[in-house]
Amino acid sequence: MNYPDDLKYTKEHEWLRIESETTVVVGITEYAADELGDVVFVELPDVGAAVSAMGVFGEIESVKAVSELYSPVDGTVVERNEELDDTPELVNDLAYGDGWMIKIELSDPSQLDGLMSAADYQQFLATL
Amino acid sequence: MTTPERWLEKHNRKLLMDRSAPGRIGASHARLDVPESELPDAALLRDNLDMPEVSESEIVRYFSQLSHYNFSIDHNFYPLGSCTMKYNPKINDEMAALPGLSEIHPFQPEETVQGALKLIWHIQEILAEVVGMAGASVSPKAGAESEFAGMLMARAYHLSRGDDKRKKVLIPDSAHGTNPASAVVAGFHVVSLPTNEQGNTDLAALEAAIGDDLAGFMLTQPSTLGIFDTNLSEVIQIVRDAGGILYGDGANLNALLGKVKLGELGFDVVHSNLHKTFTQPHGGGGPGAGAVLVSERLLPYLPEPHVTRAEDEDGERFSLTTPPQSIGRLGPFQGNFGALVRAYAYIRTLGDVGVSQISEDAVINANYILSQLRGTFDLPQDRHCKHEVVFSAKNLKDNFGVSGKDVCKRLIDSGIHPPTMYFPLPDVVEESLLIEPTETESKETLDQFIEVMKLIAKEAEEDPDLLLNAPHNTPNTRLDEALAARRPVLRWSRD
Numbered sequence: 001m002n003y004p005d006d007l008k009y010t011k012e013h014e015w016l017r018i019e020s021e022t023t024v025v026v027g028i029t030e031y032a033a034d035e036l037g038d039v040v041f042v043e044l045p046d047v048g049a050a051v052s053a054m055g056v057f058g059e060i061e062s063v064k065a066v067s068e069l070y071s072p073v074d075g076t077v078v079e080r081n082e083e084l085d086d087t088p089e090l091v092n093d094l095a096y097g098d099g100w101m102i103k104i105e106l107s108d109p110s111q112l113d114g115l116m117s118a119a120d121y122q123q124f125l126a127t128l
Numbered sequence: 129m130t131t132p133e134r135w136l137e138k139h140n141r142k143l144l145m146d147r148s149a150p151g152r153i154g155a156s157h158a159r160l161d162v163p164e165s166e167l168p169d170a171a172l173l174r175d176n177l178d179m180p181e182v183s184e185s186e187i188v189r190y191f192s193q194l195s196h197y198n199f200s201i202d203h204n205f206y207p208l209g210s211c212t213m214k215y216n217p218k219i220n221d222e223m224a225a226l227p228g229l230s231e232i233h234p235f236q237p238e239e240t241v242q243g244a245l246k247l248i249w250h251i252q253e254i255l256a257e258v259v260g261m262a263g264a265s266v267s268p269k270a271g272a273e274s275e276f277a278g279m280l281m282a283r284a285y286h287l288s289r290g291d292d293k294r295k296k297v298l299i300p301d302s303a304h305g306t307n308p309a310s311a312v313v314a315g316f317h318v319v320s321l322p323t324n325e326q327g328n329t330d331l332a333a334l335e336a337a338i339g340d341d342l343a344g345f346m347l348t349q350p351s352t353l354g355i356f357d358t359n360l361s362e363v364i365q366i367v368r369d370a371g372g373i374l375y376g377d378g379a380n381l382n383a384l385l386g387k388v389k390l391g392e393l394g395f396d397v398v399h400s401n402l403h404k405t406f407t408q409p410h411g412g413g414g415p416g417a418g419a420v421l422v423s424e425r426l427l428p429y430l431p432e433p434h435v436t437r438a439e440d441e442d443g444e445r446f447s448l449t450t451p452p453q454s455i456g457r458l459g460p461f462q463g464n465f466g467a468l469v470r471a472y473a474y475i476r477t478l479g480d481v482g483v484s485q486i487s488e489d490a491v492i493n494a495n496y497i498l499s500q501l502r503g504t505f506d507l508p509q510d511r512h513c514k515h516e517v518v519f520s521a522k523n524l525k526d527n528f529g530v531s532g533k534d535v536c537k538r539l540i541d542s543g544i545h546p547p548t549m550y551f552p553l554p555d556v557v558e559e560s561l562l563i564e565p566t567e568t569e570s571k572e573t574l575d576q577f578i579e580v581m582k583l584i585a586k587e588a589e590e591d592p593d594l595l596l597n598a599p600h601n602t603p604n605t606r607l608d609e610a611l612a613a614r615r616p617v618l619r620w621s622r623d
Contacts, residue, residue: 035554037610038609038610038613039610040610040613040614041613041614061613063609063610063613064550064554065550065553065554088614089610089614
């Protein structure tokens with residue numbers, strides 16, 4: 001499985017891509033997508049919704065189970081991936097690409113420092 | 129090549145609409161010999177309804193064929209963990225069909241349905257006695273509605289004391305999924321607690337999560353890991369000291385009947401899924417019946433209608449009443465009455481000794497399966513289980529690429545219903561198979577199941593494709609569950 005070096009990671013298996021100083025893109029890792037199995041539904045917040053670090057921002061349903069999605073940071077949702085409404089399988093197929101979930105405008109960019117690097121995340125996976 | 133039986137099989141699986149022939153009817157009427165009259169409100173009639181046009185024999189065969197595709201406990205072993213699919217004695221159906229119980233109407237005057245009300249009152253009394261609580265309501269239609277009622281009572285209790293900051297409900301990750309949903313719908317905020325390596329409540333995590341905002345704690349006992357929480361007395365003490373309400377999910381009561389009274393341990397609310405523990409042909413979501421049982425301090429909040437008994441010189445009388453601070457009605461009328469009659473018949477035919485034996489037999493059956501399949505499948509908690517046992521197919525997945533789901537699909541080929549899979553959830557047990565044999569199965573049936581499971585594990589090693597492509601002997605073979613969930617076709621259409 002692939003864990004790109006340019007992303008940040010959380011213990012809840014979300015990834016985060018830094019787009020600019022104040023905006024980030026969030027999705028779930030290949031590990032999470034594989035554990036969930038075929039994703040059949042993704043419920044995302046509306047644009048403008050507030051999210052908080054470690055707070056639930058949505059739900060993901062696979063043929064196995066329904067799980068919650070946790071935001072890595074505080075902020076406001078500025079974009080949601082509309083494609084997932086009709087093609088949730090993008091999460092399985094392109095976890096770091098078209099399977100992205102929300103774009104967040106950060107309220108506190110320093111929170112990024114607390115997230116894991118790709119190497120840290122893989123080390124964390126080895127302990128599971 | 130199409131064989132005759134394959135060709136016919138395909139024909140037999142046509143939907144009713146596809147069997148329709150224009151002008152064909154199911155019943156013919158005698159010649160009209162009275163004057164025709166206008167329909168009272170012709171505007172209500174629609175002429176654009178696409179209705180199947182079939183004969184009576186065609187429609188009877190259609191539904192009879194469909195019924196053959198169905199599976200029930202009357203067909204074979206059904207070890208669907210946490211669903212308690214026990215055999216339903218036919219006498220229960222006979223009792224529920226008695227005209228005095230089946231042909232009454234909820235709007236009848238109370239004095240004309242005293243027998244039915246007495247039955248409800250008596251089952252309230254029996255359940256309260258069995259679980260060790262002060263009172264019961266049987267108006268919930270199933271377990272989750274009982275949970276909802278129980279949490280509303282917990283909220284009403286806190287608010288009645290002017291304690292409006294208690295908003296937090298703690299629920300272990302091994303709980304039934306309905307617990308957090310019920311608590312949230314009842315207005316609480318849910319915090320999930322981890323289970324420790326022994327499968328017990330993690331006491332340190334519990335201590336860290338309590339505070340003066342604690343409204344309650346919902347515990348499934350035995351848990352969905354099929355084990356008795358050996359930290360239970362500490363858990364009860366901690367929650368009570370913090371002023372929380374202790375909720376006991378009695379979905380797994382089949383392990384405790386006549387052995388443990390949750391009320392005496394300190395639980396404030398307990399629910400029972402009557403359709404599981406006390407028989408009722410259920411599956412595919414119903415029909416269910418729930419009971420919610422409460423301690424003394426929650427009695428005033430029971431839902432209405434509550435059946436009460438009074439006695440004077442004319443004898444006993446049963447009435448539908450409203451408890452003083454009732455949380456209100458959960459729905460129309462008096463719950464799922466037919467299911468209550470079946471539960472009552474089950475309890476009364478067994479008697480008190482028989483009811484205790486339910487749990488003894490259920491627990492020993494589950495432990496027998498545990499002992500015989502140990503070594504064939506992984507056993508995440510290798511300790512005595514209660515009425516159900518959790519195995520993991522992780523060994524098969526790691527070694528042969530065969531998942532718990534593939535094992536379940538292969539089991540279908542043997543005519544046995546698969547166990548519950550992927551529950552407990554993957555973060556608690558990977559590739560879980562939750563097996564609940566219930567008390568109604570003989571040793572021979574259990575041995576058959578054990579042998580089939582061992583053969584399947586052997587196949588996983590020798591010919592994994594047999595499992596990966598299973599089932600092979602069913603009208604439909606492996607379904608594309610992802611496609612079915614992503615693009616469900618829920619309506620028939622001409623094209």
